[in-house]
Amino acid sequence: MVGPAVRVRFAPSPTGYFHVGSARTALFNWLFARQQEGVFILRIEDTDAERNREEWVEGILSAMSWLNMSPDEGPYRQSERSHLYREAVDALWDGGYLYACDCSRADVEERTATNATPGYDGHCRERGLSPTDGDTSRALRFRVPDDGVTVVRDVIRGEVSFPHRSLEDFVVVKSSGQPLFVLANVVDDRDMAITHVIRGEDLLPTTPKAVMLWQSLDAVGPAVPLPTFAHLPMLVNEQRKKLSKRRDPVAVESYRDQGYLPEAFCNYLALLGWSPPGDAEKVPVQVLVDEFRLEDVHHAPAFFDVRKLTHLNGEYVRELPVTDFVAACRPWVSPVPGEWVPAIDADVAGVAGVAGVAGVAGVASPERTGTGAPPWPAERFDEEVFEAMAPLVQERVSTLGEVVGMVDFLFLVDPDIDDASWDKAIARDPGSTAVLDAAVSVYGSVPPDGWAPERIRAATESVGETTGRKLSKAQAPIRVAVTGRTVGPPLFESLALLGRDEVVRRLEAARRRVALSGPP
RNA sequence: GGCCCCAUCGUCUAGUGGCCGAGGACACCACCCUCUCAAGGUGGAGACACGGGUUCGAAUCCCGUUGGGGCUGCCA
Numbered sequence: 001m002v003g004p005a006v007r008v009r010f011a012p013s014p015t016g017y018f019h020v021g022s023a024r025t026a027l028f029n030w031l032f033a034r035q036q037e038g039v040f041i042l043r044i045e046d047t048d049a050e051r052n053r054e055e056w057v058e059g060i061l062s063a064m065s066w067l068n069m070s071p072d073e074g075p076y077r078q079s080e081r082s083h084l085y086r087e088a089v090d091a092l093w094d095g096g097y098l099y100a101c102d103c104s105r106a107d108v109e110e111r112t113a114t115n116a117t118p119g120y121d122g123h124c125r126e127r128g129l130s131p132t133d134g135d136t137s138r139a140l141r142f143r144v145p146d147d148g149v150t151v152v153r154d155v156i157r158g159e160v161s162f163p164h165r166s167l168e169d170f171v172v173v174k175s176s177g178q179p180l181f182v183l184a185n186v187v188d189d190r191d192m193a194i195t196h197v198i199r200g201e202d203l204l205p206t207t208p209k210a211v212m213l214w215q216s217l218d219a220v221g222p223a224v225p226l227p228t229f230a231h232l233p234m235l236v237n238e239q240r241k242k243l244s245k246r247r248d249p250v251a252v253e254s255y256r257d258q259g260y261l262p263e264a265f266c267n268y269l270a271l272l273g274w275s276p277p278g279d280a281e282k283v284p285v286q287v288l289v290d291e292f293r294l295e296d297v298h299h300a301p302a303f304f305d306v307r308k309l310t311h312l313n314g315e316y317v318r319e320l321p322v323t324d325f326v327a328a329c330r331p332w333v334s335p336v337p338g339e340w341v342p343a344i345d346a347d348v349a350g351v352a353g354v355a356g357v358a359g360v361a362g363v364a365s366p367e368r369t370g371t372g373a374p375p376w377p378a379e380r381f382d383e384e385v386f387e388a389m390a391p392l393v394q395e396r397v398s399t400l401g402e403v404v405g406m407v408d409f410l411f412l413v414d415p416d417i418d419d420a421s422w423d424k425a426i427a428r429d430p431g432s433t434a435v436l437d438a439a440v441s442v443y444g445s446v447p448p449d450g451w452a453p454e455r456i457r458a459a460t461e462s463v464g465e466t467t468g469r470k471l472s473k474a475q476a477p478i479r480v481a482v483t484g485r486t487v488g489p490p491l492f493e494s495l496a497l498l499g500r501d502e503v504v505r506r507l508e509a510a511r512r513r514v515a516l517s518g519p520p
Numbered sequence: 521g522g523c524c525c526c527a528u529c530g531u532c533u534a535g536u537g538g539c540c541g542a543g544g545a546c547a548c549c550a551c552c553c554u555c556u557c558a559a560g561g562u563g564g565a566g567a568c569a570c571g572g573g574u575u576c577g578a579a580u581c582c583c584g585u586u587g588g589g590g591c592u593g594c595c596a
Contacts, residue, residue: 162523181596206596280545281532305531475555485557487557489557
């Protein structure tokens with residue numbers, strides 16, 4: 001391979017959580033770096049003082065680590081590199097590329113209100129203001145040439161031209177003395193010898209500014225090759241708007257909490273804006289690395305479809321060896337103190353609606369807000385029982401979070417009976433009491449050491465015979481009485497694991513409840 | 521408003537001038553399997569935004585229209 005080693009950077013600004021759009025950008029950078037045997041750099045863009053909470057950086061790091069995309073270099077923090085920006089600004093100032101401006105936003109708006117083209121009007125261009133006014137500094141603007149165009153060469157979009165007339169003299173340093181994003185971005189990309197800038201399409205309009213800054217810096221100091229640009233299509237919601245943190249479920253952490261697997265999540269993300277050769281969409285990460293082509297990235301925005309992600313995740317879940325599945329479920333069913341626990345909280349970036357989509361009605365995870373603790377007392381969790389049930393659950397869930405609602409009846413003292421299920425299978429089924437009675441009697445006559453799935457099936461069939469029902473109809477009231485829901489893992493295995501006496505106890509409890517609430 | 525980007529089934533996409541009477545996946549519908557629910561299997565419905573060109577031939581190239589989006593901050 002000839003040419004300079006590939007160096008790419010993922011440069012998020014900390015916001016308190018990891019945005020799925022950021023994750024997609026990071027992934028594409030990471031895939032490209034791995035494929036080119038290049039370097040993947042993490043740079044925290046925290047030039048804005050409001051955005052430099054250390055725990056937010058840790059959040060980014062842990063989310064990236066979960067997705068197996070840890071950086072090769074960094075995190076670098078722009079807040080710790082201000083001397084570099086200062087040097088660049090001084091050079092630019094000395095070269096005559098900048099000028100000081102003391103206009104307030106209100107001033108500019110007042111002057112340009114009636115203009116055809118809003119934006120800064122160049123008011124201070126020729127005023128020759130000093131960069132400081134007494135002991136306060138002034139904002140510094142970049143002098144955009146009046147004529148000509150700046151062409152951005154983009155691997156994905158080709159050449160994009162920006163007439164200088166449409167570009168205002170943009171601010172490069174705030175009046176506080178702090179550098180702005182465009183400046184810091186360019187200075188860092190030069191300093192870090194970035195070869196490819198892969199980022200969201202929303203940054204395309206600022207790219208000509210970056211190019212002009214880059215070329216100006218080349219003129220006042222050592223020249224650095226301009227990186228190749230690649231602007232990825234936006235990720236949008238159903239309204240085709242850029243994903244927003246207010247309304248859309250954008251926090252990667254919340255997907256982890258719900259039990260999506262990192263491999264599945266990355267696989268899905270890779271499908272947004274790009275597709276692997278062939279018909280297969282479920283492709284291992286190594287294939288992603290081998291086949292990914294920046295120039296093949298799609299141009300149009302993509303809708304982040306949780307349903308498709310959920311389906312893909314289900315495929316990954318089912319493919320897990322059972323022991324791995326059991327281990328992966330631990331944080332949800334039997335959290336280990338000190339280790340990571342899912343935070344199930346409806347407020348996490350508005351994911352409340354997602355569980356309903358992902359889960360099956362009646363099986364969707366129960367109300368667990370603000371805590372990742374399972375709904376049963378820790379001491380009632382039985383490792384062996386869970387392991388025995390695991391294969392049956394594994395093929396019925398799409399996310400690990402759904403597991404809780406599938407096995408809770410095994411560990412709860414008296415599982416709540418879902419109202420709709422009770423009505424459907426028992427209250428509004430006139431023959432259900434006969435089934436319950438027969439089940440109590442027939443199950444009670446099964447010797448405890450013969451209490452196994454096949455024997456239970458035979459017993460249930462005989463319940464059906466005495467009550468004139470097919471097996472599928474006979475099992476319904478029993479299932480609801482014992483597990484609390486009309487749907488769940490196979491019944492006979494469930495009853496076997498629960499034990500004969502406990503099953504009979506719950507059947508009798510249900511029978512009493514019917515008697516209490518009067519004849520159906 | 522200005523600048524810029526974009527446009528194939530509801531969604532994600534394949535398609536780079538003839539292999540396309542447009543392929544796959546999710547979702548949807550039906551059937552099969554079945555102790556519930558899933559999973560799995562089979563089948564079905566479903567798209568080249570519109571109008572002009574170029575060409576023997578266009579989903580693919582060009583222009584326009586329409587529609588959508590992004591940016592337009594001393595945020596990033």
